[in-house]
Amino acid sequence: xxxxxxxxxxxxxxxxxxxxxxxxxxxxxxxxxxxxxxxxxxxxxxxxxxxxxxxxxxxxxxxxxxxxxxxxxxxxxxxxxxxxxxxxxxxxxxxxxxxxxxxxxxxxxxxxxxxxxxxxxxxxxxxxxxxxxxxxxxxxxxxxxxxxxxxxxxxxxxxxxxxxxxxxxxxxxxxxxxxxxxxxxxxxxxxxxxxxxxxxxxxxxxxxxxxxxxxxxxxxxxxxxxxxxxxxxxxxxxxxxxxxxxxxxxxxxxxxxxxxxxxxxxxxxxxxxxxxx
Amino acid sequence: xxxxxxxxxxxxxxxxxxxxxxxxxxxxxxxxxxxxxxxxxxxxxxxxxxxxxxxxxxxxxxxxxxxxxxxxxxxxxxxxxxxxxxxxxxxxxxxxxxxxxxxxxxxxxxxxxxxxxxxxxxxxxxxxxxxxxxxxxxxxxxxxxxxxxxxxxxxxxxxxxxxxxxxxxxxxxxxxxxxxxxxxxxxxxxxxxxxxxxxxxxxxxxxxxxxxxxxxxxxxxxxxxxxxxxxxxxxxxxxxxxxxxxxxxxxxxxxxxxxxxxxxxxxxxxxxxxxxxxxx
Numbered sequence: 119x120x121x122x123x124x125x126x127x128x129x130x131x132x133x134x135x136x137x138x139x140x141x142x143x144x145x146x147x148x149x150x151x152x153x154x155x156x157x158x159x160x161x162x163x164x165x166x167x168x169x170x171x172x173x174x175x176x177x178x179x180x181x182x183x184x185x186x187x188x189x190x191x192x193x194x195x196x197x198x199x200x201x202x203x204x205x206x207x208x209x210x211x212x213x214x215x216x217x218x219x220x221x222x223x224x225x226x227x228x229x230x231x232x233x234x235x236x237x238x239x240x241x242x243x244x245x246x247x248x249x250x251x252x253x254x255x256x257x258x259x260x261x262x263x264x265x266x267x268x269x270x271x272x273x274x275x276x277x278x279x280x281x282x283x284x285x286x287x288x289x290x291x292x293x294x295x296x297x298x299x300x301x302x303x304x305x306x307x308x309x310x311x312x313x314x315x316x317x318x319x320x321x322x323x324x325x326x327x328x329x330x331x332x333x334x335x336x337x338x339x340x341x342x343x344x345x346x347x348x349x350x351x352x353x354x355x356x357x358x359x360x361x362x363x364x365x366x367x368x369x370x371x372x373x374x375x376x377x378x379x380x381x382x383x384x385x386x387x388x389x390x391x392x393x394x395x
Numbered sequence: 396x397x398x399x400x401x402x403x404x405x406x407x408x409x410x411x412x413x414x415x416x417x418x419x420x421x422x423x424x425x426x427x428x429x430x431x432x433x434x435x436x437x438x439x440x441x442x443x444x445x446x447x448x449x450x451x452x453x454x455x456x457x458x459x460x461x462x463x464x465x466x467x468x469x470x471x472x473x474x475x476x477x478x479x480x481x482x483x484x485x486x487x488x489x490x491x492x493x494x495x496x497x498x499x500x501x502x503x504x505x506x507x508x509x510x511x512x513x514x515x516x517x518x519x520x521x522x523x524x525x526x527x528x529x530x531x532x533x534x535x536x537x538x539x540x541x542x543x544x545x546x547x548x549x550x551x552x553x554x555x556x557x558x559x560x561x562x563x564x565x566x567x568x569x570x571x572x573x574x575x576x577x578x579x580x581x582x583x584x585x586x587x588x589x590x591x592x593x594x595x596x597x598x599x600x601x602x603x604x605x606x607x608x609x610x611x612x613x614x615x616x617x618x619x620x621x622x623x624x625x626x627x628x629x630x631x632x633x634x635x636x637x638x639x640x641x642x643x644x645x646x647x648x649x650x651x652x653x654x655x656x657x658x659x660x661x662x663x664x665x666x667x668x669x670x671x672x673x674x675x
Contacts, residue, residue, distance in 0.1 A: 125473075126473075126474075126475060129470065129473040129474045129478075130474050130475055130478045132470060132474075133470055133471075133473075133474040133478040133479070133481075133482050134478060134481070136467060136470065136482060137478075137481055137482045137485045140485055140486065140489050140546070140549070140550075141485045141488060141489065143489075143492075143497070143500045143501070143504060143546070144488055144489065144492060144500070146500065146503070146504060146511060147496070147499075147500045147503075150503065158509075159509060160509065161508075161509050161514070162514070163509075163511050163514055234607075234653060234656060235603070235604075235606065235607020235608075235609070235628075235629060235652065235653075235656060236607065236609065237607055237609045237628070237629035237630075237632050237633060237649075237652075238607065238632065238649040238652050238653045238656070239403055239407070239649070240632070240633065240636070240637055240645075240649075241407065241410065241632075241636045241637065241642050241645040241646045241649055242403045242404070242406040242407035242410055242646060242649070243403050244637065244642070245406060245410060245415070245420065245642055246402065246403060246406055248420055248423075249423050265403070322491075325493070326493040326494060326495070328494065328495050328610045328614075329609050329610060329613075329633075333633075333637060344493060344495040347495050347496065347499065348495050348498070348499075348614055350499065351499070351502060357502075357506075359503050359506075362499055362502075362503065363499070363500070363503060365499075366496040366499045366500060369493060369495070369496050370491070370492055370493055370496045373491050373492075373493055374488065374491045374492070376491075377487060377490065377491030378484075378487060378488075378491065
């Protein structure tokens with residue numbers, strides 16, 4: 119028994135060690151954002167912000183284009199999520215309820231596109247969007263995000279819909295409900311958790327996206343927050359680390375909140391739950 | 396929807412057979428040059444060097460992610476409840492950090508003037524890292540990119556493998572212990588068969604992600620500092636096709652890259668398809 123306790127203590131110590139190392143970068147970001155200038159620039163680091171200040175957050179918020187680019191990000195994310203959910207839900211319904219030829223090909227295509235590296239599709243999509251004058255517009259970015267978001271959302275929602283026994287819907291119709299009524303009252307509530315999980319996933323990936331926003335949006339006033347953040351360093355020789363870390367913290371906050379809310383679903387969705395329902 | 400996905404691919408193939416630069420972009424019309432773009436890419440030593448570098452980079456990153464991630468998962472099984480909750484929350488927190496934010500944290504931690512990494516390594520007597528520049532050679536640049544990529548990828552792997560581990564039957568483990576099996580043996584013969592499918596999927600996914608990685612190397616090495624000696628495929632493609640506005644050649648590189656990715660993902664797609672059919 120004592121040996122077991124000693125073992126457990128040992129493993130716990132290792133576990134806490136791993137926790138500290140993994141979380142340190144995040145801690146360091148927040149800690150730096152709150153420290154006064156002299157503590158940041160000293161060669162000997164101060165571990166905790168003993169004299170916390172919000173000056174860096176004020177600096178970051180006052181920088182040019184911060185609010186414009188946050189607004190752009192919010193628009194892009196909301197539109198992408200809304201359109202993706204409607205289209206994906208209908209596509210998933212078609213894929214799971216009604217048989218048609220080519221389902222297998224469709225599924226392979228969907229998983230395939232999910233696997234393609236974004237870098238590989240920059241050139242053709244850029245040229246296509248240039249043809250329709252959608253370069254340097256938020257619409258173009260939304261279209262690109264949809265291309266990448268739809269395969270995953272359709273695939274995941276299909277898993278949720280398949281998990282619902284058709285008897286339930288039929289029972290409702292036997293009881294006098296219309297097909298649409300059955301859909302609203304039976305199917306929709308059961309798929310709702312899937313809709314929430316996938317929309318959060320789309321929210322996070324679109325908010326975090328960098329390469330497309332960077333390629334397609336060239337005007338400072340039209341960029342998204344990740345592009346804004348990536349240009350932060352280049353503006354002056356001496357980097358304002360405090361403001362940079364404050365800006366980084368602000369960029370990460372929405373994602374962290376949503377992530378903590380639904381991480382379990384996404385973890386399983388990507389590997390097994392998506393196909394098991 | 397087939398059109399959404401098919402059209403870019405069709406365009407990609409057409410572009411790769413054309414001379415398509417800035418002039419043609421404005422005209423919306425390219426000049427057909429046959430397989431010239433492919434020939435030019437395949438005769439470019441930078442392409443081959445980048446390909447080899449990317450394969451090595453991918454192997455190292457995926458190897459580290461999978462091994463350390465699995466070890467983290469095994470650790471999660473061993474620790475007490477409260478440590479498990481603490482560690483899981485920590486992992487999810489790391490997982491949720493946007494890549495661009497992570498790059499900026501890395502820039503700050505590894506900067507040569509007063510970065511915390513140099514301070515800690517010097518204090519731990521690993522060596523004298525006072526004002527050490529981590530971005531001096533292509534090797535150390537890519538090593539830094541590796542730490543960043545692996546750090547970001549570990550939580551997903553660890554949490555997924557942990558979920559799979561919870562399906563390993565305790566009875567089987569105990570039976571094996573009674574039969575005299577110990578640590579490694581139990582892992583190999585009892586645990587491994589249960590988590591093997593998930594490990595396979597995670598490995599294929601990691602290979603695909605790391606092979607096509609762009610944001611982390613591009614931003615951490617820095618836009619002004621990405622040069623042929625530190626290119627990875629994603630960056631190479633971006634610089635050759637988009638930055639030099641030689642879209643035809645860029646399209647040829649994309650196709651070569653996508654074919655390689657497609658070959659690599661056969662395993663993953665087949666697996667997913669089988670799972671999909673089981674529920675259909």
